Amino acid sequence: MSERFRFTIAATDGKARTGTIAMRRGVIRTPAFMPVGTAGTVKAMRPAEVRDTGADIILGNTYHLMLRPGAERVAKLGGLHAFSGWDRPILTDSGGYQVMSLSALTKRSEDGVAFKSHLDGSAHLLSPERSIEIQRLLGSDIVMAFDELVPTTSTRDVQAAAMERSMRWARRSRAAFDGGGAHAEGAAIFGIQQGALDEGLRKASADALLDIDFDGYAVGGLAVGEGQEAMFACLDYAPGQLDAEKPRYLMGVGKPDDIVGAVERGIDMFDCVLPTRSGRNGQAFTWNGPVNLRNAKWAEDLSPLDPDSPIAGWGMAYLHHLTKSGEMLGAMLLTQHNLWFYQQVMAGLRDAISAGSLTAWATAFRERYHAAKA
Template identity: 55%
Template sequence: MSASAKPFSFKLIKTDGMARRGEISTPHGTVQTPAFMPVGTQATVKAMFMDDVEQTGAEVVLGNTYHLMLRPTAERVDRLGGLHKFMNWPHTILTDSGGFQVMSLAQLRKLDEDGVKFQSHIDGQRYHLTPERSIEIQGLLGSDIQMQLDECIKLPSPPEEVKRAMELSLRWAERSRRQFETMGGPGKGQGLYGIVQGGDVPDLRIRSAEELGKMPFEGYSVGGLAVGEPQDVMLRMLDITTPVMPVDKPRYLMGVGTPDDLLESVKRGIDQFDCVMPTRAGRHGLAYTRFGKVNLKNARHADDPRPLDEEAACPATSTYSRAYLHHLVRCGEGLAAMLLTWNNIAYYQTLMKGMRDAIEAGTFEAFYQKTKEDWARGDIAAL
């Protein structure tokens, strides 16, 4: 362990039913869980200053291995002092493995036991991503939490294909762990998460979770959901997966999701989330609020002097009128994306804090029910 590196750790503070209140410690700070991680795909949370991301209450952001390996390259980021310095974010960073983007974005993919060969969606240049190379890239970026390389397939898929991908991901998990230890990740205070696969096949999900639990990962993720399946399928997989995941390690549901997805998944024992939804929605004129979703493209807002929510702490939410936001959206002004993304990230963080406080107080079920009722009822005049 480096003299200056704080070791990676997870402390489970309180449970309320299956919901968990915890704390992740990394060399770049402490993350209160359940936590939502804004997605900073290309070393930026789109349309936001990192200072404003911090002000929303976010304590960790996500960077993307696939995009950063293509440009500016992990080696360049390393020469420039690492990803924290490069993007001016002094707090915890999680990087994904790049596997999902290879499957969804890259051209002419060829996957085998060794890894995956593909052409960049940017310029057609050829690359070869293996479990070892993915961990090497994440090590060069200097992220605090790193992910094994896995194969993420779309749902629905034939059970035999789901089984093949799950078993390959288990073998890649072992190789990823060996590379992580070879690169000295534990000594730098970094953590590596294994990824549970198995599609929508319960037996495969359980087997994947049990096998990964035998490996010495610092955390465990549920992958391969939010890939086109209905919410009830995702929740059913969580119902059978989280009970067999290690209790003393953080649990991360990848790529999820809507505010309702977060609420339902915390109820089932998930600690960490990421999703592009709040930033993407902000760029398309959609605001998330405690009243529900507000579509600022709608002409009904053109003469509305009220803010999105005058009681919110976020300035984007409480100080700009709906009429002004509507005007910005209709004109295609960049400020519209900035303000609505700011609002959305702030709302997600407020929701997560509400869940943390409720779990700690032993009132999560009441919080769950009230939040559901507020969304269902909404504020019709406000929407």
């Protein structure tokens, strides 16, 4: 049988690391950015195009796929890889965030979260065991433990209670995963550190997760409105509380400069809807900062967004026209460009860490990226 999961650190520069995660469906280069394929598709992109941007792995969403078309149906149709046409690794989130953010009516208990679907109002219970079962039915390569997320503005008592419950759910998630037979033999499971912005709660969470023992660890509960300064302050200590020999994944992050700062603080993996969502809304990410293609100043500009971009054959004027006209092609081209740009940033980070020049690379990146704001 091919390799289940092996993380190798090839080089370090300060707290930053570069390396690989070897799995049966392919090798993931780290630091890695995972395009988000919420409902079994990276919006506006075909799988081969996603791969061509440089992506080694994508993310699927447990909550959305359990509701439509249903995990059992996906399993019947051969699993998420065959169903969607993506033959590389897939990480699936646990569904916990969506249950608590999209469902109008939820009831949390030790069993799990009872909720009503945002699609049709049907009643469901998502527990650690059911979350892991869904991810197994989907055929996920990297499974996420089920956790409870509360706002960083909650009281410390509320944050502590949620963290402690998340750790109990993490143990149940691990047990459910280990009982998954052939799937568990070929997949991996990550635990999720919680504790909001409290260093003591983060340490207690990390200790509990390390005791359970996961293949990798996520830093959860960030990128939920606390701002970059507060997020970085947390990342100054949170990754170091986790096992240095295993991958560290920052969930839901983020903007390109968020990613650069997080890599400097020891993070290996990222996901975010921003490059695809922005592409559908007329925003492109470039080395010189974000560009709003709706702006009239591009109406007669024939230059490309980036001469190296896969969409360099179309000028700014045409992209502006497509965006203003609401044409589907505009969303497709800008999404392709944004995902390519994110992968270029990741490649730059990997090369800089390997060369021992990350500080200089990151400084130059930030100066150029923010120059338009100066």
